[in-house]
Amino acid sequence: MQPLRSETMSPKEEFSPAHLMGPMQYMAHEAPDMRIEGRQFTYRQLEIITNNFARVVGKGGYGIVYHGCLEDSTEVAIKVSSKSSTQGRKEFFAEVQSLTKVHHKNLVALIGYCMEGEHLALVFEYMALGCLKDHLTGRTSTAIVLSWKQRLQIVYEAAKGLDYLHTGCDIIHRDVKSSNILLGQNLEAKISDFGFSKVSGSSNRMDRGSYVGLVGTPGYIDPELSTTLRHTYKSDVYSFGVVILEILTGEPPNRNIDGDSHIAKRVASKVAKGNINAIMDPKLRGEFCQNSVWKVVDLAMRCVALSSSQRPTMVEVVLQLKECLDLETAGQPNGSIEDDVRLSSALAVKTIKFAPAAR
Template identity: 55%
Template sequence: MRGFLLVATANDAGDDSSLRRLESRRFTYKELKMITNNFQRVLGQGGFGYVYSGFLEDGTQVAVKLRSHSSKQGVKEFLAEAQILTRIHHMNLVSMIGYCMDGEYMALVYEYMSEGTLQEHIEGSNRNGACLSWPQRLRIALESSQGLEYLHKGCNPPLIHRDVKATNILLNAKLEARIADFGLSKAFNSNDPHVSTNTLVGTPGYVDPEYQATMKPTTKSDVYSFGVVLLELVTGKPAILREPEPINIIWWARRQLAQGNIEAVVDGRMRGDYDVNLVWKVADIALKCTAHSSLQRPTMTDVVIQLHECIELENGRAAGDYANNFYTGSSNNDPNMSYDAYTTDQSSIMSRNSTAFDTEHNLRREPTMPTGPAAR
């Protein structure tokens, strides 16, 4: 999603007093129609509805998402996202330009992200059809992790995103990454990282099985989801593979990597233009993030550190200084970052009422993972 306009029924709109403290610009619905040329150009579609392109008076391009009346998400999510985006500011989080709460209409207006979602690039449906290079994938991974780390560590109170996925990572013209869509985010007490909820939220393929079992999301739930995104960046495949039968990317990648078959995992569209040892390292990080037990997962700070190291190694490789820096397993001494996390029984503990979530976690016990290939 590149920004959005929310439309609610008159009964949903309610009192806008909670938005009066917002520092961003307040638009009227008439202004939004002018900005979008009567919602003429569609950029995409998200959970709230359609996303439209618009231009402010000074020529600045913005993105506006129109909430359909049939959307199950409404004023609660609107208020949550508006209030969160007013108080958080980070280079790797999407910026809110303004909002509208005009009669039956509600709106949020975002900065325009010309390259769309990470999902579009992974699946090859972006406009130019170009394949992301390995250095670009590493940078997107690092920048996305920095945005999540800020939510977990830099906000007061800290926040759990709860819907980290490739469609909620946006890219600008320089392919710089921004985390978006904070309508499901929850604040938590830093002394008690658990948040009790009555409703399971998230997207099949990305949802932490421990959160599903306990209904208590934590920052490690975001780490799990981010691990899935990392696997998508490495493989170029979706979170749930559909052929020959539906299978979670985590189970598929573990099965391949347990055989030492990194070439079968990495996205073939990169045509071998990567260092196999760095691919192993990123795959290693991803599978640690998706460990069944949250205690075995790294923090987002750990992930940021590891991805910074990957960037440095990639830069060294590009400069010709990489010959002796091959990857032989985790470079982190944290005992929670061990390969034991891969061998945990991954039997489904997802909601018995949701076949979609049952399918996504149809995982099995895997043999101990290898620690990477011999140096090349």
Template identity: 50%
Template sequence: MNNSVKSHKEMKNDGHRTEKDGYGNSPLGLETRQFTYIELERITNNFRRVLGKGGFGNVYEGSLEDGTQVAVKIRSKSSNQGDKEFLTEVQILTLIHHKNLVSMIGYCKDGEHMALVYEFMSEGTLEEHISGKGNNAVCLAWRQRLRIAVESAQGLEYLHKGCNPPLVHRDVKATNILLNAKLEAKIADFGLSKAFHHNDDTHVSTNRIVGTPGYVDPDYQTTWRATSKSDVYSFGIVLLVLVTGKPPILRTPHTISIIEWVQQRLAQGNIEGVVDVRIHGDHDINSMWKAAVIALKCTTEALAERPTMTDVVAQLQECLNLEEELADGGSDSGIYNGINSDDINWTDDAYSTNKSTNSSQRDALETEHNFDRVPTMDTGPAVR
């Protein structure tokens, strides 16, 4: 929240919202700024510049009174997301704070108009950079992709471990990872998120399946039970997209999942056939292979065999360390030196991919695992 909001909250308020300054006690009981629709028209210059489009509606560029750039997400009349999803996102963004989660500045619930105002992420979505279709899209180097993966994983780790009660996002995908001017990654779009009722709950039962095709956990689709491992699966798909530069579902010309496509090539030891051909410059081939193996572990069919986001953060940080060593003067022979039990250590006995994985694939990817890392998070203010 900006300083003007904080200073205003320190003042005695009679509970009546004034049109003059746009502040006041929220009818939702939330400690955040409430905008009128007229104010949104003003700060977006009559919704002049569209930053993006989603299931909720368009996102517009805006500027507050002090010059702070913001993004304004307006619910469209055709949106299938109603009051419930909107209020969920408002409440969650009010309560959670982490450097790798998009921060909310305020919201609008003015008659039939509903909108979210959040921090401006100038470089758009990860999807735009991977597909090359965004206005500011540039091809990301492997080191940049790894850093984005680590930061996104840290954001999800906070939702799962740093929130009380824990949260499951349920719509982790490349379009919900936003990048700022420094290409720092932040998780966005919490309208479909669910909180566990108790800290010891293992799942959240839902009355409908939500998410994006290609990213949705098959176990969640079967059981209608969302868990933190559902987010892990979706993040694994994001990681495969980062490695390959390809969408979650490929048509080559037959429809095939990105998981199967990567498995087939890694089973043959063909990591270069997996990596996005647009990646140029120096990179450590072992860190690429390791990242691909981590992604496949995240997307294994059995929930118990998937790592936690804490595990994923630790392993991706090791991948990034390999790249940092290369940047500091190390050399990469371009030859895969092999992943052994010292490279990736999981909590189960052996690597196991989806049921479709054959024995040669398991031989190519099998590793042993053993984690004892304590979660470390830049959490900011505690969840209220």
């Protein structure tokens, strides 16, 4: 499903000269202030690198992503802005502004760019195994069945990337989802797509870490946004909680079955029954440490709490995922039935607050 494209501008933004300009004027207005690291490509070079844009590896509201190969045989992904989309151009500049600040092994790296006339493009490192979503849903011919340990490692690495955005860069991603977590050849995970991200560098402490507007992808959007229209770090945490629920269940966020349309509501009802196997993706065939799984379920449900004040920070999410991964790696025994019942009962009480209202 495509991300939402509506966005509410703050009064300060509403009369900004940039919003009164056409696409080319807007580009000219923004470009001089850009300090883009990496190599600058001409459009002709991009045509050569992509073999005249022969292979499409992704699509979005921004435009199309093509596979390319540099002179030294390095594979790259080239995101080309749609000429007809003003929103796509806004996302281009938002992504450029964010990428000039971020440098982390769990964030997709920018290699270069093209800003030639109407041609706008970003050149990224190529992630050979595509996005996490494809492997969880099995919707592509190249999808693989990820083990529980692999899934846990992937979300742990993605969590570290998101934590870096929040604590190291003051950036709110605003479109965290499984299709924006890309996997390299060795399943290393990196967060991608910063087209909706915003720097939250307000000098006012009360406003720091928040941004007014409504963007994102249905199923991952913080329920509080329906009333506040204010993205915060905890909005990203909610979205990441949905991703954790996806790796647990193998199911999409939204599914219209028996009224339990959202994944948090579906999992909450199963937690109340205390049966971990009813929650877990059948493709895992029960091959997981129940102690680590219950801890991950608990973490996920806290992330998707309706009230942002009840959600953990990404720092806490990283620490808890590391503990769960260590537990899984150590091969701890599954624990007694009494332990499972005790933990699942505690979770059942808490999930009354966590299950979101029907969408």
